[in-house]
Amino acid sequence: MIVTLGTDTIELSDYKATYLNHTYSPAALKVKDFWADKSLTPLYFDTEQKYDSLKIQVMFKNASLADISSFSEKLKRCEIQINHAFTANRTFDCILKGMDLKKVSQKIYTVTYTFDCLVFGGTHEIAVLGDSIFIHGAKETEAVIIIENTTGSVITEAGITGFIVRDLEADEIIVIDGMKKIVTANGVNAFDRVEFFNFPKFKPGENPIVITGDAEITVRYKERW
Numbered sequence: 001m002i003v004t005l006g007t008d009t010i011e012l013s014d015y016k017a018t019y020l021n022h023t024y025s026p027a028a029l030k031v032k033d034f035w036a037d038k039s040l041t042p043l044y045f046d047t048e049q050k051y052d053s054l055k056i057q058v059m060f061k062n063a064s065l066a067d068i069s070s071f072s073e074k075l076k077r078c079e080i081q082i083n084h085a086f087t088a089n090r091t092f093d094c095i096l097k098g099m100d101l102k103k104v105s106q107k108i109y110t111v112t113y114t115f116d117c118l119v120f121g122g123t124h125e126i127a128v129l130g131d132s133i134f135i136h137g138a139k140e141t142e143a144v145i146i147i148e149n150t151t152g153s154v155i156t157e158a159g160i161t162g163f164i165v166r167d168l169e170a171d172e173i174i175v176i177d178g179m180k181k182i183v184t185a186n187g188v189n190a191f192d193r194v195e196f197f198n199f200p201k202f203k204p205g206e207n208p209i210v211i212t213g214d215a216e217i218t219v220r221y222k223e224r225w
Contacts, residue, residue, distance in 0.1 A: 001056070002081040005074055015071040016063035020110065022082055024092075025053040049139070051116035054080070054092050060109045068111060072099055075113060090225060092117040121223030128160060128217040132209060135202045137223035142178035143200040146218040149173075158213030164195045168215055176200055 001019035003010040012018060027049045035042035060068055080092040094115035102110050126133050135141065147165055149155050155168040165174050175184045178199035183191045202221065211217065 004079045015067045018059045020057040023055040027052045054115045054117045057112045091120045119225040125220045132206045137204045139224035141224040143221035145176040147174040148216045155213045158215035161209045
């Protein structure tokens with residue numbers, strides 16, 4: 001098991017800890033529908049799905065309660081990868097919701113950690129060239145749209161469906177970040193430079209788009225599972 005906090009990797013051995021096992025449960029589905037009196041069929045609106053659940057059991061041998069407390073503190077907000085066939089190439093973006101400490105013997109404790117989590121796969125970066133982009137994964141995912149002017153002159157309008165920048169200066173780069181919920185121009189806040197209603201997100205599979213202008217456009221996203 002690999003645990004990361006930002007860019008730092010947390011070594012279990014530093015806390016006298018060993019990974020034992022895990023249990024993963026996909027989020028329950030909540031169907032939004034309405035079945036009117038005397039109607040033969042319901043009206044279906046959407047399906048809502050929130051956090052998945054992850055439980056991990058860790059053994060502490062010859063560890064102090066301070067070791068366990070320090071390790072647990074690191075897990076409050078973390079990313080976890082587990083070397084297992086079912087979860088290979090997946091990253092669990094976790095929020096710690098609970099822990100169950102049990103004393104096995106004088107020198108051994110086990111702790112079961114329970115997390116709410118989102119599950120991500122690989123990161124992709126797509127140069128937008130045609131009339132659609134293909135998104136890998138199983139769930140809708142937030143994305144980053146990068147619009148760069150490499151023409152050497154001002155572009156009056158540039159972007160893709162739902163995201164238009166006006167008067168894009170030469171060498172200017174606009175980043176619309178659907179994960180961080182920010183918009184920047186060459187690193188400076190530029191929320192008022194882009195015409196859009198919602199931050200970018202795409203459904204898995206083919207997403208039709210229309211390109212406007214001559215800027216270079218890139219879409220970056222993480223697979224959602």
